[in-house]
Amino acid sequence: MCICVNCYHVTNCSTYYSIEKQHQKQKLNTNPSFIPQSPIIKVNIIGDHRITELDWDVVECASFVEAPGKWLLSQQLMSI
Template sequence: MCICINCKYVKNCSMYNLIEKQHQKIILLSQPIFIPYSSIININILNTNPTRLDWDLVECISFIESPGKWLHYNDNN
């Protein structure tokens, strides 16, 4: 699972924006303003028809825990 969902920076993060694009999900910001340091992404190949890729950010030096922050992406905080 992507650690981004519990990060303080999720709504402004360029890495999360990239992952959301890969998942073909709603993009939080068209021009994210936060660039994280030393992020590691796991890309899993799912043997489905058609074959899919699952992208998960598993490590990030910039991560600051804020549980459920992604649920409040419309908030100003």
């Protein structure tokens, strides 16, 4: 699971923007200006010999500031 969902910077983070792009999801911010320090991205390969899917998650980041639910609140604001 991506730690970004509980990070204060999630709505303005360039790395999270890239993760959203890889997941082909609606972007929280189309022009993120925050560049995090030392993010570590884990890419899981899911599938079999016919279909392969990549799951991208930030598992560590030196800029992480805990803000539980920040991502969920941002999603709710986007739907208004």
